Amino acid sequence: MPALVWMRNDLRLTDNPALYAAAKSGMPVYVVYIHDTAQPWAVGGASKWWLHHSLHAFTHALGGNLNLYIGDSAEVIRNLVKRLGVTHLYWNRTYEPAAIQRDTSLKATLRQQGVQVESFNGSLLQEPCDVRNKSGEPFKVFTPFWRALQTLPMRTSLPTCQPTCLRDNKALPLDALDLLPRIKWDSGLAQHWQAGEAAADDRLEAFIANTLPRYADSRDLPAVQGTSRLSPHLHFGEISPIRVWHRIKQEVEKSPNFGQQADKFFSELAWREFSAHLLTHTPSLPDTPLRTEFAAFPWQADYAENLTRWQRGQTGFPIIDAGMRELWHTGYMHNRVRMLVASMLVKNMLIPWQEGEKWFWDTLVDADLANNSASWQWVAGCGADAAPYFRIFNPVLQGQKFDPDGTYVRRWVPELAKLDTRYIHAPWEAPKDILLQAGIMPGTTYPRPCIDLKATRDRALAAFAKIRKAG
Ligand SMILES: Cc1cc2nc3c(=O)[nH]c(=O)nc-3n(C[C@H](O)[C@H](O)[C@H](O)COP(=O)(O)OP(=O)(O)OC[C@H]3O[C@@H](n4cnc5c(N)ncnc54)[C@H](O)[C@@H]3O)c2cc1C
Numbered sequence: 001m002p003a004l005v006w007m008r009n010d011l012r013l014t015d016n017p018a019l020y021a022a023a024k025s026g027m028p029v030y031v032v033y034i035h036d037t038a039q040p041w042a043v044g045g046a047s048k049w050w051l052h053h054s055l056h057a058f059t060h061a062l063g064g065n066l067n068l069y070i071g072d073s074a075e076v077i078r079n080l081v082k083r084l085g086v087t088h089l090y091w092n093r094t095y096e097p098a099a100i101q102r103d104t105s106l107k108a109t110l111r112q113q114g115v116q117v118e119s120f121n122g123s124l125l126q127e128p129c130d131v132r133n134k135s136g137e138p139f140k141v142f143t144p145f146w147r148a149l150q151t152l153p154m155r156t157s158l159p160t161c162q163p164t165c166l167r168d169n170k171a172l173p174l175d176a177l178d179l180l181p182r183i184k185w186d187s188g189l190a191q192h193w194q195a196g197e198a199a200a201d202d203r204l205e206a207f208i209a210n211t212l213p214r215y216a217d218s219r220d221l222p223a224v225q226g227t228s229r230l231s232p233h234l235h236f237g238e239i240s241p242i243r244v245w246h247r248i249k250q251e252v253e254k255s256p257n258f259g260q261q262a263d264k265f266f267s268e269l270a271w272r273e274f275s276a277h278l279l280t281h282t283p284s285l286p287d288t289p290l291r292t293e294f295a296a297f298p299w300q301a302d303y304a305e306n307l308t309r310w311q312r313g314q315t316g317f318p319i320i321d322a323g324m325r326e327l328w329h330t331g332y333m334h335n336r337v338r339m340l341v342a343s344m345l346v347k348n349m350l351i352p353w354q355e356g357e358k359w360f361w362d363t364l365v366d367a368d369l370a371n372n373s374a375s376w377q378w379v380a381g382c383g384a385d386a387a388p389y390f391r392i393f394n395p396v397l398q399g400q401k402f403d404p405d406g407t408y409v410r411r412w413v414p415e416l417a418k419l420d421t422r423y424i425h426a427p428w429e430a431p432k433d434i435l436l437q438a439g440i441m442p443g444t445t446y447p448r449p450c451i452d453l454k455a456t457r458d459r460a461l462a463a464f465a466k467i468r469k470a471g
Contacts (some may be wrong), residue, residue: 010237017120019229037073057196065165092122097283128280222334231366289382331365399425
């Protein structure tokens with residue numbers, strides 16, 4: 001009577017409710033991962049790279065006993081249950097709309113056939129359906145959501161488990177999943193990241209030791225290691241948010257003066273919860289503006305050239321280009337800079353937010369359907385509890401505020417490395433002799449700004465006024 005644990009974004013042994021339940025049952029277990037080719041929002045390029053290395057690490061942690069497959073997950077599971085004579089099936093729930101539909105229907109079919117199916121919360125502090133307002137409705141605004149979430153009891157973190165694993169000799173080798181790029185563009189990812197549960201634990205401990213004590217002050221500075229960089233580990237479930245939460249609470253008990261810093265960090269984790277909440281209750285979030293008047297927004301008709309400049313980090317605005325190049329090289333971009341590049345795309349360039357969302361989806365190692373679509377809608381002003389539309393970030397002022405000596409820009413835009421700090425965020429204002437000294441030829445070694453900041457800001461505000469009037 002074997003059991004089967006279907007791994008999804010939960011590639012870890014510690015605090016893994018589905019794996020824990022299977023191990024506790026005492027049955028021998030097939031631990032299975034399926035690279036799904038039938039779901040919408042197929043894994044993007046940078047995430048595939050991460051997934052390959054995460055699966056490699058998890059296989060190793062299971063003593064080589066992870067069974068891999070490719071195809072339509074529901075079909076693969078139905079076939080495995082039949083062929084291997086599985087009587088008990090366990091998984092941790094995921095919250096993408098198509099996955100919810102698939103899992104609900106699969107659960108019903110298999111239960112009808114007499115298979116015991118159990119699913120668990122493995123990836124959130126609280127599940128989307130458990131956080132409700134006083135009228136029993138889902139939340140649309142972050143602050144009351146966060147307040148309500150904190151009143152709910154949180155389970156403890158489960159111990160590490162190692163079930164008795166079975167091997168299916170028809171399972172595929174990892175390379176058959178074809179996750180690594182054929183043309184080698186991934187060396188930057190390998191330099192900056194290590195996937196897997198052990199690496200996630202190390203990152204959490206390094207964060208607690210070095211960054212947590214000043215998190216609230218340093219989290220907006222892209223030049224320093226001021227945040228946890230746990231996002232890809234959390235997305236792939238190499239560490240659970242519950243474990244992160246308890247581990248940090250433990251630290252705060254030892255050093256109560258970290259309390260405020262930890263609270264700020266917890267509220268960021270809560271944005272992750274809020275995004276999952278929004279996606280679960282509004283499945284159209286990745287495609288359609290939550291504020292319906294934005295469906296008629298007058299986007300630019302011919303935006304291909306500016307989109308390419310933005311994607312390649314060639315806009316002529318140093319902090320924007322630095323961010324887009326950091327993303328291309330490392331698969332990550334600092335949160336403050338994500339907000340700036342998104343505002344530039346959507347507001348100054350008037351390019352639909354879905355274009356930016358798609359680019360991030362393909363290039364981020366932490367690409368996450370809920371966080372990505374909720375954040376794009378937030379910046380675009382059309383989401384739940386969104387940034388007001390008239391808040392259009394000025395990349396020069398933001399650069400001067402959050403990267404005052406230009407360290408971040410110099411790191412990612414080396415052609416500006418020698419430029420005097422006074423002009424690092426606005427090279428077009430530098431006198432000719434200063435540019436010459438820094439070896440910069442505007443329009444040749446570094447692009448001139450591709451748009452006029454003031455004129456495009458006015459144009460965006462006028463476009464917004466138009467839809468407000470119509471709505
Ligand atoms: C346009 C845009 C797109 C984004 N796309 C994604 C995405 O695809 N995947 C993703 O994980 N995050 C996304 N974010 C949110 C945020 O930028 C990243 O979560 C954060 O930069 C990750 O770095 P960190 O782990 O060091 O964060 P920390 O500051 O250390 O925060 C801890 C954790 O909290 C969560 N978190 C933090 N900020 C947010 C936020 N604003 N929204 C949701 N969760 C948050 C993340 O899981 C993060 O790992 C996006 C933000 C913007 C503005």
